[in-house]
Amino acid sequence: MVNSSCPSLAVQALLQSLSHGQCCSLSALSHDSQLPHLAVKHYLDTLSQFGLALNQVDETHYQLDSSFEPLDSNLIRQQLTPNLAEQVKSIEVFTLIDSTNRYLLENAYNGQVCLSEYQSAGRGQHGRTWLAPWGGSLCMSMSYHYRQAPVLSGLSLALAIAVAQCLRALGAAVQVKWPNDIYWQGRKLAGLLIETRRLAQRCELVFGLGLNCRLPNDITIGQPWTDLEAALIDQAVPSRNALAASLLNACWPVLQHFPQTGLSPYLPQWLSLDALYQQSVQVITPLETIQGRACGIDQYGALQVQVGGQRRCYQWGEVSIRL
Amino acid sequence: MDIRKVKKLIEMLEDSDVAEIEIHEGEESVRISRYSSVAPAVATPVAVAAPPTTIVTPSPAAAPSVADSGAAVDTHSNDNVITSPMVGTFYRAASPTSKPFVEEGAEVKEGDTLCIIEAMKILNQITADNAGVIKKVLVENGAPVEYGQPLFALA
Numbered sequence: 001m002v003n004s005s006c007p008s009l010a011v012q013a014l015l016q017s018l019s020h021g022q023c024c025s026l027s028a029l030s031h032d033s034q035l036p037h038l039a040v041k042h043y044l045d046t047l048s049q050f051g052l053a054l055n056q057v058d059e060t061h062y063q064l065d066s067s068f069e070p071l072d073s074n075l076i077r078q079q080l081t082p083n084l085a086e087q088v089k090s091i092e093v094f095t096l097i098d099s100t101n102r103y104l105l106e107n108a109y110n111g112q113v114c115l116s117e118y119q120s121a122g123r124g125q126h127g128r129t130w131l132a133p134w135g136g137s138l139c140m141s142m143s144y145h146y147r148q149a150p151v152l153s154g155l156s157l158a159l160a161i162a163v164a165q166c167l168r169a170l171g172a173a174v175q176v177k178w179p180n181d182i183y184w185q186g187r188k189l190a191g192l193l194i195e196t197r198r199l200a201q202r203c204e205l206v207f208g209l210g211l212n213c214r215l216p217n218d219i220t221i222g223q224p225w226t227d228l229e230a231a232l233i234d235q236a237v238p239s240r241n242a243l244a245a246s247l248l249n250a251c252w253p254v255l256q257h258f259p260q261t262g263l264s265p266y267l268p269q270w271l272s273l274d275a276l277y278q279q280s281v282q283v284i285t286p287l288e289t290i291q292g293r294a295c296g297i298d299q300y301g302a303l304q305v306q307v308g309g310q311r312r313c314y315q316w317g318e319v320s321i322r323l
Numbered sequence: 324m325d326i327r328k329v330k331k332l333i334e335m336l337e338d339s340d341v342a343e344i345e346i347h348e349g350e351e352s353v354r355i356s357r358y359s360s361v362a363p364a365v366a367t368p369v370a371v372a373a374p375p376t377t378i379v380t381p382s383p384a385a386a387p388s389v390a391d392s393g394a395a396v397d398t399h400s401n402d403n404v405i406t407s408p409m410v411g412t413f414y415r416a417a418s419p420t421s422k423p424f425v426e427e428g429a430e431v432k433e434g435d436t437l438c439i440i441e442a443m444k445i446l447n448q449i450t451a452d453n454a455g456v457i458k459k460v461l462v463e464n465g466a467p468v469e470y471g472q473p474l475f476a477l478a
Binding site: 155157179195196198302 | 444446447448449450465466
């Protein structure tokens, strides 16, 4: 079953035992994980340091703060569409990893999915770190390899639309902030990052997604944030395994078909999801900082900004809403 | 090919110790060499499929500016220049704190990552399509690059 030579599996087993919010004894946890008592204590201490909401009831009993379903590759696979279940070659769940995107970029074959309970160095746009407290978020990456050199301009927007539609189907009235952040009521709910390796005869793509599911209120992220629990208002947050499957089902077809379809089928949807539309914005590029009014995207996905009497298009840049 | 691009190329060539570079865009190619007795000539004007932000206007007006610079342009060479496959921002390292993927003088193998070009939150690792030595890094870290812009000269 589980042994101490593979800490990730042992830790995942500990989390499984604690996951239903029950109070567990050290002996029971030791039995389930096949770890000695001291090792169980050590792992649980470490997990607490990484942000797992764990209570030590007394010297020998532990309990999780809220009901917590650990990530489980079988549960995710069971909820994939038949077509997808065929295309997804593997689903790997880590307890702790530096970055699921980095892992897939370096190790991936086509059709690999990787999730982690905790990312110590999750990657955002150009090296910014994505902060993910234990079990409070969904960190998932997937690999898709293309033959030759596909034109992928606008793919980040199409994927953001797919993620937004998926969350809207659950009942969260989210919007998309150009180019591909998911926002709810002006606060960031999820971030997407696409990385590719362009080789002579193919293009290896990794798509990573970080979604806040349930974050502690006192957390500091450096920008206004929200979580799915808030965005769903009165509805219960689905388990992260169900969420992961829904997001895979929504995003995979986009990855698969984008080189043929391009962005055009997504343009009408963008219009209804655009968080910046008609907002007064500031755009910072390596060349300049300008202020203007956002007026949607062009057919290639570039942000259109009205500056005085002139309409400008931006393919890159940092955009913020001016209050 | 856009005359401004050709001019930029010439300027870059003059600031470097590279003797000549050759750029291919679709069916069109331009070779610029520093020390040549060949009369200045303009690349064959052929329409190039390029992303929307690149303006490609082959024009006979190219000839005078090329001549002014004292460099010669023709259409044949074996030199290897790695050009940008897209519009975006050029980064030499994976993050602001990491070391550059390659330095000038570094030997690279086919498939080695040379740089990242970021466009609309897609981080594209550009790899070497041949083994060689990086003779010159032609773009500064953090600078915007255009489709087809030369990034590295390989020897």
